Each structure stands twice: as structure tokens, then as C-alpha cells.
Amino acid sequence: MSDLTSAGTAVGGGPVGAGGPLPDQPATGGRERSASLWADARRQLVRDPVFVLSCLYILAVGSMAAFPKLWTGQDPRDCTTDRSRLSPGGEHVFGTDILGCDYYSHAIYGARPSMIIAIMATGTMIIIGGSLGLLAGYYGGWVDTIISRVMDVFLSLPFLLGAIVFLTVIKRQNEFTIAMVLFLLTWPVIARIIRGSVISSKDLDYVQAAKAVGARNGRVMFRHILPNAIAPMLVYATIVLGSFVAAEATLTYLGVGLQPPAQSWGIMISTHQVYFLEDPWLLLFPCGLLVGTVLSFILMGDALRDALDPKFR
Amino acid sequence: MGRYVIRRLLQFIPTVLGTMFLLHYITSLAIQFSGNPVRALFGDRTPPPALLQAITERLGYGDPCLDRKGDPCLWRAAEDGGGLLGSGYELGLFFDRLHGIFFNFDFGINLRQQEVTDLVANAIPFTLKLLVIAIVFEAVVGIAAGVLAGLRGGSFLDYMVKISTVFVISVPIFVLGLVVREFVGVKFGNVLRGQDWIPDLISVGVFSPVFKPDYPLASLIIPGMVLGSVSLATTARLTRTSIMENVRADYVRTAKAKGLTNKRVIGVHTLRNSLIPVITFLGVDIGAAMAGAVVTETIFNVPGIGRLVTMSARTGESSVVIGVVTMLVLVVLLANLLVDILYAVLDPRIRYE
Numbered sequence: 001m002s003d004l005t006s007a008g009t010a011v012g013g014g015p016v017g018a019g020g021p022l023p024d025q026p027a028t029g030g031r032e033r034s035a036s037l038w039a040d041a042r043r044q045l046v047r048d049p050v051f052v053l054s055c056l057y058i059l060a061v062g063s064m065a066a067f068p069k070l071w072t073g074q075d076p077r078d079c080t081t082d083r084s085r086l087s088p089g090g091e092h093v094f095g096t097d098i099l100g101c102d103y104y105s106h107a108i109y110g111a112r113p114s115m116i117i118a119i120m121a122t123g124t125m126i127i128i129g130g131s132l133g134l135l136a137g138y139y140g141g142w143v144d145t146i147i148s149r150v151m152d153v154f155l156s157l158p159f160l161l162g163a164i165v166f167l168t169v170i171k172r173q174n175e176f177t178i179a180m181v182l183f184l185l186t187w188p189v190i191a192r193i194i195r196g197s198v199i200s201s202k203d204l205d206y207v208q209a210a211k212a213v214g215a216r217n218g219r220v221m222f223r224h225i226l227p228n229a230i231a232p233m234l235v236y237a238t239i240v241l242g243s244f245v246a247a248e249a250t251l252t253y254l255g256v257g258l259q260p261p262a263q264s265w266g267i268m269i270s271t272h273q274v275y276f277l278e279d280p281w282l283l284l285f286p287c288g289l290l291v292g293t294v295l296s297f298i299l300m301g302d303a304l305r306d307a308l309d310p311k312f313r
Numbered sequence: 314m315g316r317y318v319i320r321r322l323l324q325f326i327p328t329v330l331g332t333m334f335l336l337h338y339i340t341s342l343a344i345q346f347s348g349n350p351v352r353a354l355f356g357d358r359t360p361p362p363a364l365l366q367a368i369t370e371r372l373g374y375g376d377p378c379l380d381r382k383g384d385p386c387l388w389r390a391a392e393d394g395g396g397l398l399g400s401g402y403e404l405g406l407f408f409d410r411l412h413g414i415f416f417n418f419d420f421g422i423n424l425r426q427q428e429v430t431d432l433v434a435n436a437i438p439f440t441l442k443l444l445v446i447a448i449v450f451e452a453v454v455g456i457a458a459g460v461l462a463g464l465r466g467g468s469f470l471d472y473m474v475k476i477s478t479v480f481v482i483s484v485p486i487f488v489l490g491l492v493v494r495e496f497v498g499v500k501f502g503n504v505l506r507g508q509d510w511i512p513d514l515i516s517v518g519v520f521s522p523v524f525k526p527d528y529p530l531a532s533l534i535i536p537g538m539v540l541g542s543v544s545l546a547t548t549a550r551l552t553r554t555s556i557m558e559n560v561r562a563d564y565v566r567t568a569k570a571k572g573l574t575n576k577r578v579i580g581v582h583t584l585r586n587s588l589i590p591v592i593t594f595l596g597v598d599i600g601a602a603m604a605g606a607v608v609t610e611t612i613f614n615v616p617g618i619g620r621l622v623t624m625s626a627r628t629g630e631s632s633v634v635i636g637v638v639t640m641l642v643l644v645v646l647l648a649n650l651l652v653d654i655l656y657a658v659l660d661p662r663i664r665y666e
Contacts, residue, residue, distance in 0.1 A: 152324070153331035153332045154335070156646050157638075161607065165339065169342075169634075254487075269487075273495075287491075287492070
């Protein structure tokens with residue numbers, strides 16, 4: 001990690017503090033100076049209102065997904081048709097939907113499938129796509145050729161069309177299959193990012209030094225090369241979380257995603273689109289939550305990129 | 314350059330074969346695990362076995378490898394025992410399908426035995442019109458906004474472009490489409506349709522919430538704009554950055570020093586160079602727009618390829634979905650190949666080593 005730090009300060013230049021970026025400063029000055037890439041980034045991010053706001057929003061949505069009972073005491077499946085489409089207010093903060101179910105609790109419970117799908121797909125994508133990219137970049141040669149060709153194959157399927165194909169033929173549309181389909185179609189992107197950054201850093205002096213000392217391939221890969229790739233991966237993962245939330249809703253809207261007895265924002269939007277003119281809130285609440293979540297993830301990713309890329313300092 | 318083109322072509326072949334195999338394997342797996350798709354035709358009735366057998370054969374689902382779970386259907390036992398090179402096996406279902414696609418232009422049939430190629434041929438004019446409207450809208454508005462923002466960095470317009478790009482990126486296209494359909498098509502359209510002095514072409518055609526066969530071009534304008542607005546933001550951002558870089562370039566200063574008018578410096582010298590990345594993006598974006606058309610056409614009920622895909626997906630006709638997507642993937646791959654080769658022709662710096 002020390003190499004990463006010095007690379008960061010060397011490119012970014014020393015901060016305005018006196019003394020300049022001399023490495024022989026006493027340790028007490030170390031906190032004032034840029035300590036490491038991550039400490040620097042943290043300092044910058046905490047001061048960024050956009051990042052803090054979107055973080056709070058994501059935390060709110062995340063807690064809705066994890067503990068819906070914190071947010072609402074009502075049961076979204078408790079429906080009576082004689083209170084169909086009540087306006088927002090009173091006992092039902094978001095009103096009620098066409099079947100007379102409480103809309104607010106539906107919106108709260110609807111956060112869960114989106115977040116589960118997004119997190120599951122992103123996690124698998126990082127682990128499998130990341131390791132394939134690492135292997136391709138580190139070993140090169142025929143390993144790289146094979147992995148790159150397979151990546152080309154998966155990349156040649158346009159995202160939405162590919163997802164429709166897979167979900168149509170699978171015929172079992174639940175959170176797990178949707179997440180796996182999203183993972184299958186997007187892993188090459190992260191593999192490419194990792195591969196690129198591995199290739200650019202595998203010939204650096206400190207990697208050669210580690211090899212000369214006798215470090216095995218695994219150690220060189222995970223201790224010396226991978227830390228370089230974590231920053232771009234983190235940025236991309238944050239942005240992709242947002243686009244997966246949007247993708248889940250889009251697929252559900254198209255009829256190949258989750259199916260109605262389940263609760264999700266996509267289902268709320270697609271079942272109530274016809275009542276938009278009489279009762280616009282039926283569409284505006286789920287749309288607002290969805291757009292807010294996607295927006296927060298993208299803004300977080302942008303802020304992370306600015307903070308983690310030393311060139312922007 | 315010759316070497317580059319050849320290597321690129323050699324790369325193209327395994328990619329195409331790999332993609333075809335992926336689609337083929339997914340279909341085969343689906344049939345192997347969820348049973349004969351022909352049964353869907355009969356609903357909950359039990360068809361006579363002979364009839365089922367006959368239809369299965371005719372639709373091409375009769376291959377025995379479709380009964381073995383997990384079999385990739387690459388090889389089958391040769392009937393005369395000899396087979397390929399005396400191995401006892403001959404080329405299987407996958408190669409039959411490849412043969413059908415590349416030599417007979419056969420992308421399969423739906424359960425009513427209509428050719429997928431015919432279905433696509435009927436649908437493609439609408440999709441093409443939609444794509445053209447989207448790309449033109451995206452290019453004109455995106456480049457104009459990007460140029461204005463790039464020339465005056467930090468101005469009001471610059472911030473407008475910045476904010477709207479983030480906003481447009483984060484609104485999923487189906488949300489945008491729904492809101493536009495209801496607000497512009499229905500609400501605003503109803504106001505227009507109530508006024509007598511507005512011609513029908515505008516009030517019924519352009520501001521219609523759904524596609525109208527009577528106004529085939531006019532009622533595609535708003536769907537096209539929705540489709541184009543997705544990448545509009547990226548186009549504007551790209552133009553903005555590119556213009557900002559080029560305005561500081563030496564040749565622009567030279568042009569100014571020569572005493573050329575501002576209009577000429579910007580319009581001819583700067584713009585021409587700045588548009589290279591933008592044009593590339595627009596080219597690549599056609600593939601993405603094709604996928605976006607699936608959503609737009611479903612929302613606005615345009616009878617194009619996208620709606621064909623969603624409708625078949627909803628009714629579970631996977632053969633149509635697979636056929637159409639295979640066709641589109643081939644088109645996208647070919648387009649990418651052409652773009653790459655064109656680059657090598659246009660830019661002598663690009664080499665594949």
C-alpha cells in the first residue's frame with residue numbers, strides 16, 4: 001500500500017501545507033499531510049454535501065430493504081377493495097392502490113427486491129468478473145486470449161435484449177435468476193477494467209521487486225497488483241448498483257421481471273400506469289423513490305471517482 | 314493496415330460463433346429443463362401424441378439431444394454409423410442452426426409457423442424510422458447544447474447541461490416514456506385536440522399518446538425523442554469536453570490570429586475536430602438505441618421489432634425472441650466490425666499489435 005500512497009502524492013503534488021511532500025516529515029505532521037489515498041479520499045468525501053446526501057438516501061433505502069418494520073407498521077397485503085385508490089393523507093400516507101392496499105407500506109416493502117438483486121448481481125460480478133480480469137491481465141498469453149474472446153461474446157449481446165432473452169427462456173423469474181442474468185451480461189465490463197489496470201501495473205518496479213524477493217504469483221496478484229485496481233472497481237460498482245436497480249424495474253415493467261404478487265417498485269409502476277391521469281400519486285411515489293435511488297448511486301459513484309483519482313486533486 | 318484488418322476479421326469469427334453458441338445453448342437448456350415448448354400451444358388440454366410429435370418435428374424441436382439435460386447439442390450419433398472422419402458422430406443441432414442462419418437466412422418460426430424473418434420484415438420499417446428520429450434528435454440537440462456549454466464553461470447553460478445529464482442518466486427510460494406519454498400525449502394532447510384551429514396532423518398525429526397508423530411518421534416523433542433523450546446527455550457532455558479541449562489548441566489560436574471570423578473559427582476549425590469522438594459515440598450508440606427501442610415501442614405501442622420482442626417474451630414464445638435477438642446481435646457485431654475497419658482506414662495511427 002505504501003507504493004500506492006507515494007504514487008498518489010507524487011501525481012497529485014503536495015498539499016498547500018508548509019514543507020512540501022517530503023517523506024522525512026515527522027509522524028505528527030503525517031495527519032495534516034495527505035496520509036494515504038484512502039484517508040485523503042475520506043476527508044474529501046465527508047466534506048462533499050452531494051456525497052453525504054446521497055449516502056444518507058441510500059442508507060434510508062437500505063434500511064427500508066433490510067428492516068421494513070422500522071418504517072411502517074402496516075401490512076402491504078392487508079387490502080380491502082372498499083378503500084380503493086384513496087388519496088394520500090391521514091392513515092395512509094401515500095394513499096391506497098387499486099386493490100385498497102396501503103401504498104406506503106407497499107413502497108417500503110418494494111425496496112427489498114431491488115436492493116437484493118442489485119447487491120447480489122454486483123457482488124457476483126465483482127468476485128467472478130474481477131478474478132477473470134485479474135487472471136487475464138496477469139498471465140496474458142492464451143489465458144488472456146480465451147478470456148477476452150469470451151468477454152467479447154457476452155458484450156456483443158445488448159444489455160436489455162440479452163436480459164429479455166435469458167429471462168424468457170428461463171421462465172423462472174425470481175430475485176435470484178434476475179440477479180444472475182444481470183451478472184452474466186455485465187461481468188465483462190468489470191473484467192476489462194481490472195484487466196486494464198493489472199496490465200498497466202504488472203511491470204512496475206515494486207512488482208518486479210516483489211517477484212525478485214520470491215513472492216509467489218498469488219501473493220503478487222493480491223497484495224501488490226490488486227490494490228491498484230480497487231479504486232476504479234469501487235467507482236464502477238457504485239454506479240452499476242444504481243443501474244441494476246433501474247434494470248430490475250425496467251425488466252419488471254416489460255413483463256419479464258418479477259411478477260405481481262411480489263412487491264417491487266417496478267410492479268407498482270407497471271400496474272398503476274393506467275391510473276396516472278386520475279391519481280398521479282400512484283405513479284409518482286414509486287417513480288420518485290426509484291429515480292432517487294438510481295440518482296444517489298450515480299452521484300456517489302461520481303464523488304468517489306473524483307476523490308479516488310489523484311489527477312483530479 | 315492490412316494486418317490490422319485481417320486480425321480484426323479473424324477475431325470476428327470466433328466472437329460470432331461464440332455468441333451464436335451462447336444463444337443456442339440457452340435455448341437448448343430451456344427446452345431440456347422445462348419441456349417441449351409445443352405443449353404451450355395446447356394450454357391445459359392433452360394433445361394426441363401423434364399430433365404433438367408432428368408439430369414438434371415441423372417446428373424443429375424433434376432432435377433427441379433436446380431430451381438430454383445439459384447436452385450442448387454439438388454432435389449427434391451418425392445414422393449410417395460412419396459419421397465425420399469415421400468417428401461415429403456427425404455435426405449436431407447447433408451446426409444445423411448455423412447452416413440455416415448463414416446459408417438459408419432462416420432464423421426460426423413462431424408457434425403459428427410464421428417465419429421470424431417475415432415478422433421482422435413487417436416490423437423493421439417502424440423501428441428504423443424511430444431510430445432515425447432518435448439519432449437525429451440526439452445529434453442536433455446534443456451537439457448544439459454541448460457546443461454552447463463548451464464555449465462558455467461555467468455559464469448558466471453549462472450548469473444546465475451538467476445537471477440535466479445527471480438527471481437524464483438516472484431516470485430509467487420507461488419512467489421517462491410513461492411520464493411523457495401521460496403528460497404530453499394525453500394531457501397536453503387533449504388540450505390541443507380541443508382546439509379547432511390546430512391541424513389534425515399536430516393534435517392527433519404528433520401529440521398522440523400511442524402510435525397511430527394514420528400518421529405513421531408524425532406519431533413516431535415523440536417516441537423517437539424519448540428514445541433519443543437517453544443518450545442526449547452523453548452526447549452533450551462529450552461535445553462539451555471535446556470543444557473545451559480543442560478551443561485551447563494551437564491551430565485554433567492560429568486561425569484566430571489569421572483574423573478569421575469567430576463564426577468560422579468555431580464552426581469550421583474547432584467543431585470539425587471536436588466532433589470525431591461524438592460521431593463515434595453516435596455510431597456505437599445505435600446498438601444501445603436498438604435495445605432502448607424495446608422499451609419505447611412497448612410504451613407507445615409502436616408495432617416495431619422491440620414490441621415484437623416484448624410481446625413474444627410475455628407470451629413465452631422464446632423461438633421468436635431468440636430469432637430476433639440473433640439477428641440484431643449479428644447486425645451489431647457487423648456494425649462494430651465495420652466501424653473498427655473504417656477507423657483503421659481513416660486514422661493511420663491505429664494499429665493492432
